[in-house]
Amino acid sequence: MKHFFNYLIISLLVLFWSSANTVLAQENFPSVDGYKGIWFTLGQKSEFGDKYSGGLGTYTAKHIPLAIYSPEVNRTFFVYGGTRNEDERYLLCMIGEFDHNTGLVSKPVIVYDKLGVDDPHDNPSLAMDEEGYVWVFVSGRGSRRKGFKYKSTLPYSITSFEQVSEEEMTYPQPKYIAGKGFLNLFTKYTGVRQLYFETSVDGTNWSQDQHLMGIKRPEDKNSGHYQISNQYENKIVFFSNWHPNGNVDLRTNLYYYQTEDFGQTWTDINGNKVVLPVTDPTTSGLVKEYFSQKRNVYLKDVNFDAKGNPIALYVEGEGHQPGPKYGPRNWHVIHWDGSQWQDNIITQSDQNYDMGSLWVEGEDWMVIGPTNNTPQEYGAGGEVEMWKSTDAGKTWDRTKKLTKGSKRNHNYIRRVVNGTDPFLYFWADGNPNDFSKSQLYFGDSKGKVWQLPYEMTAEQEKPKRLRTNIFSRWF
Numbered sequence: 001m002k003h004f005f006n007y008l009i010i011s012l013l014v015l016f017w018s019s020a021n022t023v024l025a026q027e028n029f030p031s032v033d034g035y036k037g038i039w040f041t042l043g044q045k046s047e048f049g050d051k052y053s054g055g056l057g058t059y060t061a062k063h064i065p066l067a068i069y070s071p072e073v074n075r076t077f078f079v080y081g082g083t084r085n086e087d088e089r090y091l092l093c094m095i096g097e098f099d100h101n102t103g104l105v106s107k108p109v110i111v112y113d114k115l116g117v118d119d120p121h122d123n124p125s126l127a128m129d130e131e132g133y134v135w136v137f138v139s140g141r142g143s144r145r146k147g148f149k150y151k152s153t154l155p156y157s158i159t160s161f162e163q164v165s166e167e168e169m170t171y172p173q174p175k176y177i178a179g180k181g182f183l184n185l186f187t188k189y190t191g192v193r194q195l196y197f198e199t200s201v202d203g204t205n206w207s208q209d210q211h212l213m214g215i216k217r218p219e220d221k222n223s224g225h226y227q228i229s230n231q232y233e234n235k236i237v238f239f240s241n242w243h244p245n246g247n248v249d250l251r252t253n254l255y256y257y258q259t260e261d262f263g264q265t266w267t268d269i270n271g272n273k274v275v276l277p278v279t280d281p282t283t284s285g286l287v288k289e290y291f292s293q294k295r296n297v298y299l300k301d302v303n304f305d306a307k308g309n310p311i312a313l314y315v316e317g318e319g320h321q322p323g324p325k326y327g328p329r330n331w332h333v334i335h336w337d338g339s340q341w342q343d344n345i346i347t348q349s350d351q352n353y354d355m356g357s358l359w360v361e362g363e364d365w366m367v368i369g370p371t372n373n374t375p376q377e378y379g380a381g382g383e384v385e386m387w388k389s390t391d392a393g394k395t396w397d398r399t400k401k402l403t404k405g406s407k408r409n410h411n412y413i414r415r416v417v418n419g420t421d422p423f424l425y426f427w428a429d430g431n432p433n434d435f436s437k438s439q440l441y442f443g444d445s446k447g448k449v450w451q452l453p454y455e456m457t458a459e460q461e462k463p464k465r466l467r468t469n470i471f472s473r474w475f
Contacts (some may be wrong), residue, residue, distance in 0.1 A: 001115050029160045031107035034292040035452035037438030038081040038091050039426040040120050048323030050417055052248050052353035052380040055438030057081045057118040057428020058412040061300050062171035062187070062226055063139060067416040067426060073156045074100045076416055076423040077134055081123040082108065086437045089118040093138050095126075095158045096452075098423045098442070104460040105452060111136045111150055127174035127182065132156045135182075135203060137172035142189035147172060151203060164204055169236060170274070173238075175231045175461075180262050183236055191216070191223040192246030193377040194277070195238075199263050199300050207314075209261070211277040213255075222246030223279075228312070230302035235260045239312045241297040242281060251296050253281065254334065256310065269336050287334065296320060298329075300369075301358045301415060311335045313358040313367060315349075322351055322378045331371065333358065333393040337364040346387055346396045347371050353380040357415035357425055359445075365389040368413050368425060368443070372401070379432030381411025386447050400447040403466075408436055421445055426452075441466070 037057030067078035132155030140147035147169030224243030274415020319326035
């Protein structure tokens with residue numbers, strides 16, 4: 001009996017020590033020596049390569065936002081999917097900051113170590129509250145890998161965080177409204193991919209998950225959606241597509257919904273209240289019908305005109321596989337002009353997963369994305385180009401090539417919330433055909449580009465300015 005009690009005491013001490021060290025490991029937030037992006041392959045290959053792959057540190061388009069500019073401290077905070085070494089696929093959920101006063105970038109900090117996961121579906125997204133606390137929402141993957149919420153221990157600081165929750169949460173899209181709190185749009189795998197939201201006054205105590213969309217025809221066994229979102233003052237909006245019978249490779253149609261009362265009611269663009277969850281594919285929220293045309297819809301970004309009317313950037317085309325069989329993919333902007341939806345094509349590219357962002361200032365609109373199909377043709381991404389419209393999106397001109405002669409495709413150009421030059425957007429590169437190094441970049445409104453340091457010796461360093469006509473020298 002004595003030996004049993006000794007064994008029991010030792011076992012409990014070991015268990016306590018292990019648990020304590022596990023907690024300490026999660027409360028330790030080390031910085032790392034440079035900005036190293038995660039490389040990933042989905043593994044769904046066809047004649048012209050993977051459905052998507054490459055440098056996916058700023059993936060997905062459904063992680064919103066990844067970066068926020070704070071005028072109070074004149075710094076841009078940004079999250080991304082990193083890795084430990086150039087020759088390793090090991091996901092680290094990272095955060096960095098750029099100081100606009102000094103032009104220096106800090107060493108990035110590990111908010112969460114995914115402990116062997118290599119999948120950037122688990123990348124983080126970002127929020128800031130009115131007191132300046134930085135919130136990192138780490139995505140999970142369905143119910144098999146949980147998501148996490150973290151809050152910085154100090155305002156406007158990325159040195160340390162406290163864990164707030166562990167829950168099922170994929171593709172987090174947190175929004176913060178001063179005086180009200182957080183509204184977080186996200187996905188749960190209750191069908192295949194269904195849309196939910198939750199609210200919180202303080203970020204610590206959250207409402208129950210509330211089901212937004214699960215469109216399902218009588219003949220369907222499953223349902224699915226993706227969404228992109230943004231906020232204009234107290235209004236939170238999202239566009240979504242529909243996956244018939246839950247098949248993500250058939251994603252189609254374009255839907256729109258909004259709330260102006262912190263999620264108490266949701267309406268279509270005309271203010272008609274909708275019953276949640278939305279289940280009818282012909283709902284009043286249907287903006288554009290592509291299902292009968294057998295065309296796919298890939299959502300990219302949401303912005304607003306001066307009156308707060310929503311605008312979406314999306315790509316559509318035939319088929320889900322890469323290559324010339326399904327022809328070029330069309331880049332669209334669709335805009336509610338106050339009385340009807342106006343849909344216009346910007347340009348074309350060669351991949352469904354080419355992803356860029358949209359800026360709006362009066363009649364002057366700008367899109368920055370990987371619309372040039374080199375160097376890895378038919379692979380996700382390409383060379384980054386700037387497109388501008390001076391007539392509210394009706395017609396477009398390519399005005400600048402931001403990258404040229406690159407060794408690896410660039411992709412997932414992400415707009416900074418309240419962004420200001422020179423850190424207006426950022427992205428990562430990578431070879432979609434073969435495992436490669438992935439570097440991170442940012443740029444300004446004039447198309448100037450800087451490379452974030454891949455290796456760092458000091459706590460803060462100056463990013464390297466890149467010039468288009470000598471871009472290939474840095475690879």
